[in-house]
Amino acid sequence: MTFQRFGLYRGRGIHAIVVDMTTMTARPTPAGSLPGTARGVRARVTYFPPNWFAAVMGTGIIAIAAHGLPWQPAVLSVVAAGFWMLACVVFGGVVITTIGHWLMDPAVARSHHDHRVVAHFYGAVPMAVMTVGTSTLLVGVGVVGRDVAVGVDVVCWIVGTLGGVVTALVIPYRHLILRRAHVGEAFGGWLMPVVAPMVSASAAAILAGQLGAGWARTLVLGVGFAMFGLAVVAATPILVALVRRFRTGDHGAATMMPTWWIVLGPLGQSVTAVCLLAHVAPDAVSASVAGAMHEFAVAYGLVVWAVATVWILVAARLTVRTARAGMPFAMTWWSFTFPMGTYVTGSSALALTLGGPVFEVAAVAGFAVLVLAWGVVAARTVRGVVSGELLRLPIPGC
Structure with a gap:
């Protein structure tokens, strides 16, 4: 188990935490064990890393997945609207808390950039932004109106796309190439920065469908295609490294095991993106090009x-x-x-592209699993927030 220590001096005391590389959570260090720390002084440190934005992603994706399911019972629209609103609330809370974290403990907040585990989760930030934008366009339009929904999604897509390009290029370069990371360090979180452009590609296809004919729709689709290519190129070597580590039988600590599910992210998201882009392509390109894109989407999507x-x-x-x-x-x-x-959105996109009960059943079954998983994780997260365990850790021994 590897640890990294961050210290922040404030007045008479030291704010310090030890960050567990395997859990991305912090534990307090006794004040007396740090040089120069005055005994008897209680110091509190906020710890709010960027992986909190994954809670926004995990909530908003339910609204998006519900909207796209092949089977649409009446209650599903209510479910989608509820999760859209909840995602917006969670997003606001995470943004406000993140700002507070940077203001209260800037040294700890800045240290996330250099953390070889936490830094990869900056990819969750642009994906959370685009998840809110896309869910607003698909689900929130009935509440806020089409003009507002489109405006919100345009802003979120631009911000998320730019942020996704930065994370996809900068974070792997700094933490995988410059630091010469080896296969034994690979974990699913390595994919977080490079999945963001693929989310942008899917969001571009959905946004383009709401734009009128003209340069704006063509530009959005063009960027969407470019983001698809960037994500595929960036994710492929990381996927290879992950498979190589997985085959060794070393899957990491128990608390890091869930990150192996992130491997599903670029797979399902790329199927979603390629199918949706092919679906809207006839509105922006020639019939021959659109036909070729459809054939590619079918072949790529199935595999x-x-x-x-x-x-x-x-x-x-x-x-x-x-x-x-x-x-x-x-x-x-x-x-x-x-x-x-x-995976749910990818299955739904294939059902839209090809039809067939297999993809419809997969989408519905996957959605049921998704909601169940969200309920368990959300309940445990709320408990951690209420207890303060996930937000702020007192330094004992005072």
Whole structure:
């Protein structure tokens, strides 16, 4: 187990925490064990890393997945609207708390950039922004109106796309290339920065469908295609590294096991993106190009969807085995939600593209699993927030 220590001096006392690399949570260090710390002084440190934005992703994806399901009972629209509103509330709370964290403990907040585990979860920030934007356009339009929904989504898509490009290029370069990371360090979180452009590609297809004919729609689709290519190129070597580590039998600590579900993210999201882009392509390109894109979407979608389905079985088996041995709760548990949501949206997109009951059943079954997983993870998260365990840790021994 590896640890990294961050110190922040304030007045007479020291604010210090030890960050567990395997859980992305913090534990307090005794004040007396740090040089120069005055005994008897209680110091409190806020700890709010960027992986909290995964809670926004995991909540908002339920609204998006519900909207796209092949079967649409009346209650589903209510479910989608409820999760959209909840995602907006969670997003606001996470943003406000993050700002407070940077203001109260800037040294700790800045240290996330250099943390070889936490830094990868900056990819959750642009994805959370785009999840809110897309869910607003699809689900919130009935509440806020079309003009407001489109405006919100345009802003979220631009911000998320730019942020996703930055995370996809900067974070892997700094933490995987410059630091010469080896296969033994690989974990699912390595994919977080590079999945963001694929989310942007899917969001571009949905946004383009709401824009009128003209340069704006063409530009959005063009960027969407570019983001798809960027994500595929960036994610492929990381997926290879993850498979290589997985085959060694070393799957990491129990609290990091849920991150293996993130492998499902680029798979399901790419199926969603390629199918949706092919669906709206006839409005922006020639018939021959659109036809070629449709054929590519079918071929790519079927192969990757099959791989994603197999990976669900592999990850589920690993989860059960780890749970039996003991799997303590950590924010990594949110890895159970958004990746499964991308499998649902990918299955729904294939059902839209090809038809057939197989993809429809897969989408509905996956959605049921997604909601169940969200309920468990959300309940444990709320308990951690109420107790203060996930937000602020007192330094004992005072």
